[in-house]
Amino acid sequence: QKEVEQNSGPLSVPEGAIASLNCTYSDRVSQSFFWYRQYSGKSPELIMSIYSNGDKEDGRFTAQLNKASQYVSLLIRDSQPSDSATYLCAVTFTGGFKTIFGAGTRLFVKA
Amino acid sequence: ETGVTQSPTHLIKTRGQQVTLRCSSQSGHNTVSWYQQALGQGPQFIFQYYREEENGRGNFPPRFSGLQFPNYSSELNVNALELDDSALYLCASSTQTGGLGNTIYFGEGSWLTVV
Numbered sequence: 001q002k003e004v005e006q007n008s009g010p011l012s013v014p015e016g017a018i019a020s021l022n023c024t025y026s027d028r029v030s031q032s033f034f035w036y037r038q039y040s041g042k043s044p045e046l047i048m049s050i051y052s053n054g055d056k057e058d059g060r061f062t063a064q065l066n067k068a069s070q071y072v073s074l075l076i077r078d079s080q081p082s083d084s085a086t087y088l089c090a091v092t093f094t095g096g097f098k099t100i101f102g103a104g105t106r107l108f109v110k111a
Numbered sequence: 112e113t114g115v116t117q118s119p120t121h122l123i124k125t126r127g128q129q130v131t132l133r134c135s136s137q138s139g140h141n142t143v144s145w146y147q148q149a150l151g152q153g154p155q156f157i158f159q160y161y162r163e164e165e166n167g168r169g170n171f172p173p174r175f176s177g178l179q180f181p182n183y184s185s186e187l188n189v190n191a192l193e194l195d196d197s198a199l200y201l202c203a204s205s206t207q208t209g210g211l212g213n214t215i216y217f218g219e220g221s222w223l224t225v226v
Contacts, residue, residue, distance in 0.1 A: 099215050101146075103152055104152075
């Protein structure tokens with residue numbers, strides 16, 4: 001079982017819709033959770049981090065964490081064509097030194 | 112703009128050759144991690160350097176080696192290049208080696224093609 005799993009997609013949503021991206025992680029003591037966005041041919045850039053159960057909002061982005069279900073999600077409201085990218089979920093585990101990434105979900109926002 | 116700089120941005124090498132990739136960390140960051148990202152995959156952890164010492168290593172062979180310098184900049188060296196080494200190599204810096212809130216910030220990456 002992979003430590004961080006994401007649906008590879010592609011996920012296609014119309015402009016203005018809500019895009020929902022999901023991530024599950026393995027049964028270990030988890031600590032910090034991150035969402036990165038990666039445009040084609042570019043390096044990943046940090047969108048959000050979340051450490052506690054519940055929701056965290058930043059502009060059009062909302063991260064949701066449920067440690068009991070080992071589940072973290074990213075909601076993008078009012079999706080724009082410029083949001084089309086690969087979204088990487090990343091996790092660090094208690095006592096760990098490295099950040100572990102999922103394979104990413106490709107998102108297409110249709111104008 | 113993360114303040115993490117990498118060089119070179121693109122390079123082509125022949126199988127069996129050696130390559131050195133360089134990274135300057137963000138100001139105030141003392142930890143550097145290197146990742147390999149093959150096409151269509153997520154970044155895979157190679158190793159991490161903290162205070163000039165290797166702090167942890169992923170599932171990569173010994174021909175992948177690194178260095179960290181007193182100014183916290185770092186190098187990734189790959190010997191005996193193989194075709195499968197073709198990938199985007201990412202350097203990431205952070206203020207700590209782990210723990211709650213430790214966030215890594217990536218440079219622009221170095222695209223390596225092995226022919």
